[in-house]
Amino acid sequence: MQNENRMHEDVERVLLSEEQLREIVSRIGAQISADYKDRGSKLILVSVLKGSVVFMADLMRAITIPCCIDFMSVSSYGSGTTSSGVVKIIKDLDTNVVEGADLLLVEDIFDSGKTLSYLKEMLSARKPASIRLCTLLDKPDRRVVDLQADYVGAVIPDAFVVGYGLDYDEKYRNLPYVGVLKPAVYGGEE
Numbered sequence: 001m002q003n004e005n006r007m008h009e010d011v012e013r014v015l016l017s018e019e020q021l022r023e024i025v026s027r028i029g030a031q032i033s034a035d036y037k038d039r040g041s042k043l044i045l046v047s048v049l050k051g052s053v054v055f056m057a058d059l060m061r062a063i064t065i066p067c068c069i070d071f072m073s074v075s076s077y078g079s080g081t082t083s084s085g086v087v088k089i090i091k092d093l094d095t096n097v098v099e100g101a102d103l104l105l106v107e108d109i110f111d112s113g114k115t116l117s118y119l120k121e122m123l124s125a126r127k128p129a130s131i132r133l134c135t136l137l138d139k140p141d142r143r144v145v146d147l148q149a150d151y152v153g154a155v156i157p158d159a160f161v162v163g164y165g166l167d168y169d170e171k172y173r174n175l176p177y178v179g180v181l182k183p184a185v186y187g188g189e190e
């Protein structure tokens, strides 16, 4: 129990509660279902590992129209809190029929935007019918690329957050809420 308490103690404040996350997921799920329902093409939700898995698992169940899922893994962060700017593909899509499909990239957080901007460009070259971005969290203050997400769960201030899939050094992903990590945990200023 001691370790469990420590995980919660490392959180300065809860930014999005479980209840708020549920509301976000059902709102975006309904919006996506309405937007894509009359399109003839195949909808593929592309989760960017690992941060978006929790959001993806909830979101796909809030989508009421047929869709497929696929996963990509890229590296943009090591164990620190700032983007290296280098995006490396660790795992590509399993699907090789992207041409003519509607791709919806599902991300945990849209920070500098480097990761999504790179992925959008790379996947566009495979000629999908459309490509859109869906992110649980948006930190617009940190953006360095000219790109906006099509579906945004919540706009948040520039603080390092963990939980509901988001990690610091691979930890805290299993917290059921999104919280601001105490800066002391990652050696930042209080």
Ligand code: IMP
Pocket: 051, 076, 077, 083, 107, 108, 109, 110, 111, 112, 113, 114, 115, 116, 159, 160, 161, 162, 166, 167, 168
């Ligand atoms: P970007 O390329 O700078 O937009 O980085 C996006 C990725 O950085 C996300 O998918 C996260 O893995 C990570 N990231 C950015 N900000 C945070 C944060 O506040 N908490 C946890 N991970 C973050």
Ligand code: MG
Pocket: 048, 049, 050, 051, 052, 108, 109
């Ligand atoms: Mg991520």
